[in-house]
Amino acid sequence: MSKQPSQQHAKVTSGQGKSTDEDVEFLEDDDDNQMDFDMAALNLGEKKLKIATAKPKKVSSIASTPVSSQPSSPKVTPLAKIPPSKRVDVEAEYAKRTSDKAKLNMVVIGHVDAGKSTLMGHFLYALGQVSEKTIRKYEREAQKIGKSSFAYAWVLDETGEERIRGITMDIATNSFETTSKQFTLLDAPGHRDFIPNMISGAAQADVAILVIDATTGEFEAGFDANGQTKEHALLVRSLGVQQMIVAVNKLDAMEWSKPRFDEITAKLGTFLIQAGFRKSKLHFVPVSGLTGENLVKKTEGCPLYDWYKGQTLVERVDQFEPPVRLLDKPFRMAVSDFFKGGIGSSSGVSVAGRIDAGHVQVGEQVVAIPGGEIGVIKTMQVNDDTATWGAAGDSCLMTLTGLDIMQLSSGTVLCTPAHPVPVTSTFIAQLVVFDIKVPITSGFPIILHHQSLNEPASIVKLIATIDKATGEIIKKNPRHLSKGSTATVRIKLDNRPIPLETFKDNKDLGRVMLRKGGETVAAGVVTQILTFGS
C-alpha cells in the first residue's frame, strides 16, 4: 500500500478528465433537461450506455481494465473439451429463440405488505403455473394458522419462517409465459431489513412491477420518507430498469374507486418521472391480488370496468420490450446462489444466477473469480427447463464439475477463462447521492452492494463534485457531499477485493449501491479500477 498513493493520484486526475468529457457528451443528447437535479443523474447510466452501444469500437479502446479489454476470440480455450461436432452455435440459436419468444427477467417490488407475493402468487395461479390442488392445500393450511388471506403468497413464500410471519424475506424465483414472451419472475421482499436481498434480485431484472397498496393510509405510509416505495423505485432505476408497471393493488377494498386510482397515479407518476422513468415506459394498472381481478381475466359486472378500459396485467406484461443483450461480450455470470450437489441427484456444485454478458454451453469451461479455479459445465437449466446453452439475460442454474465449493462465495463471478473479470479493492465511482440525513465525508463507512454481494467499504476520498447541468467540476476535494449531489469518489473495500468491471465494459457489473444504517445513501457506476488482484 505504501507506494501506491502517488500513482493513484496520477490516475485519479486522468480518470476525472475522462468522465467529465463524457458528461458533456451525455448532456448534449439529453432531451429531458427539466428533470430534477438529483434524479437526472440516475439517468446518467443509461445515457452512457447508449454511447457505449453506439460506438463499440471506442469503448474497447478506452477500456480501463486491461484484463478484459479486448473481446478477441474468447471461444478458443473454453470449448476445448467439446468435440467440434457437438458445439452449439449459441448466437444462431439465440436468434432463433428470440424470434420465437424473448426471455425477460421481471422483479416485483413495493412497500412491505403491499401484497406483492399474493399478487404474483395469484397471477401465477391464474396463468396455470400453479395447480388447483396446490392452491387448495395452501388455503387449508393458511386457514389453520389463521392467515387465510396469505394462501396465494405461499406460492412464493416457501420457508416456514416466511409463512409464519407472513412476510417475504428472500427473493423467490419463478417463471411463466405470456403469448409472446417468457418471464423469469423475481419476487422481492418489501421489508426494509431485507433490502440487500431485494437488491440482489433487482440486479438481475430487466423490467419491474411496482405494487402499491391503494387502501387509505397504506399508500401514504409506503410513499412517505420511511416507506420503501420510493427507495425501491429509485433502486431499480439505478440498477438499470427502465420499463415498469405500477400495479395499484387492493383497489377492491376501495370499492374500485376511480378518484383513488387517479390520485395515486398522479402522485406516483410525478415522482417516478422525476426519478428518471420515461412516461411512455410507465403504465398504471388497477388490480386486486386477493380476488384476482384484472390480472388475467376481467369479470363481467365488476365496477372497475365502468371506468377502466385499459389492459389486464398480463396483457401489459406481455408488452414489455426485451432489452438489448450483451451477447458479443465475454461471458460473465454473477453467482446469486450456490449449493453442493448437482441438478437432480448428480454430483458437483450447482450455481444459480443471471448471465450478465456473453453466452455459455454445456461442456464449456468457466472460471470462478475470485479464486481462479476452473470448472466444466455439466448440465444446465434455463428457467427450470433443461438447456444446452444459455445467453446474456438468461436466469440459469448450472452444475459444475472440477470446482470445489470452497472456491465459491456470494460475490463470485463466473467468466470465460479467456477474459476473466478483474478483481479489485480500490476503485473510482461516480455517485448520485440520495436523500440522506447526514452528509458523506471522506472516511465514511458504507456497505457496498454489488450484484448479490454486500461488503463493508469506505469512501476514502471525495475527488470532486460535479454539476449536473454542465458536467463541469464544481469543486475539487469537497469537504462533504450533501444530498442530491453528484460526485466522483474513491472507494476502498475493507475486507477483501471483489470482482468488478467498469460501467463501460459491463453495465451490470459496473453498478454499485452504497448503503449505511439501513438506508441507501448513493448509487453509482464504476468509472475506473485502481488496483488489480488481491
Add this chain to the structure above:
Amino acid sequence: MKLIKKSIEKDKSGYVTLYPEELEDMWHVYNLIQTEDQLKATTIRRIQSESATGSSSSQRVRLTLTIVVETVDFDPQAGLLRINGRVSSESQYVKMNSYHTIDLELNRNFTLFKNEWDTIALERVEDACDITKQADVAAIVCQEGLANVCLVTQHMTIVRQRIETPIPRKRKGSVTNYEKGLGRFYDQVYQALLRHVNFDVVKGIIIASPGFVKDQLYHYIFDQAVKTDNKMLMENRPKFLLVHCSSGHKHSLQEVMQDDSVKAKLADTKAAREVAALDKFYVMLNNDPDRAFYGFKHVAKANERGAIGTLMVTDALFRSADIATRRKYIELVEGVRASGGQVLVFSTLHVSGEQLNQLTGVAAILTFPLPDIEEEDEEEVAEENDDTQANSDEMDVADDLGL
C-alpha cells in the same frame, strides 16, 4: 491496571510503575509508550556462554532489564505487546546497547520513564487505572450467513471471530437446503459464543441483526442450552439483549451503541459517547457546515479563535513517532480545554474511532459559525490532502493490526 508508583518532577520528567491486569491494559500501555522512553520490566533472555573447553551452552534467564524503546508492536487479538530497544542498564548477563525485545506480561509490574509526561499521557494512566469505568460487553452482530462475534470494552472493540457461511437461498419447491444451511450457521455462532465469551466478566451479551436472525439465534442458543443442560448459559439468560441493526458487518456496532436499551445497559460508556459525538458532528455538518470542521488546519484555525465546543481526536495521532506531531496535537487539546471546550479522545480500536481516523483523525464542533475558515485556505487545500493521505496510511497500519 493498578498504579503502583508515580514520581514526576517539575520539569515533567519522571516515571510511573504500573501493574497490568487485563487485556485492555496492554492497549493503554501501547498508547503510552513512545520511542525514546525507557522501559524497565522483567523479561526472559537466552544467554549463550562458552566454557573454557570451547563447548557452548545456552540458557534462558529471567532478569529485569531497562531498554530505550525503539519500536512497539501490538496485537489486539491476543493482547500481546512487544517492545524492542537497546538495553540501557548494565547487568550480569547483558551488555549495554545490545538489543532486546520485551514481551510485556500481565500481572507483572513494569516501570516507564519519560522525559516528558504530557497531559495526554497522564490522563491515559488515570483512565487505565480507573476501575469504575470498566464495562465489558459481548456483541454478536449478524445477518443470514455472516456473524461477527465481538468483545467491546471501554477502549477496544475486538472481533473475536468472523463467521461466514454460505447459505443456499430458497429455491422453487425446495427449502431444505436453505434450512439446513441456516441451522449450520446458527450452530457455528453458538459454538463461537461458548468459546469466546467469558460469562463471568461480561456485563451483557448483545445480539444484533436485521430481520429475525437475532430472534432465531436467541432461540437456537437457548434450545441448545436446554438440550445440553448448559447451566452457565441458563444463568446468564437475563444478560442477553436483542437489538435491531441494519447489517451483520462490523460497522453496525455503531448503530447498536446508539440503541437506547444498549445505552442503558452500558451506562454511558466511552464507546457510546464517542458514537453520539461523531453523530452530532455529522448532523452539524449537514445543518450548519460552518460550525463543523475536520482536518488539522481547519480545526487549528477554529481553535485560534476559541470557537471549539467539542474536539474529537483519535489516539492514533498521539501514538505518532514524530514528537513534533504529537506536541502539535497536545497543544490543540490543551488549547481547547483552556477555552472551555470538551475534548474526546477516540480509541482507534472502536468503529467510531476508525471512522474518525479516516476523517483525518481530528474534527470539531464549533460553538459559533466561522464561515470564513474554508475560504481562507483555498490554496492550502492541496497541502491538506497530503495530510489526509498520510492519515489514511496510518489507517492502513491500524488495519494491519488485524482489525
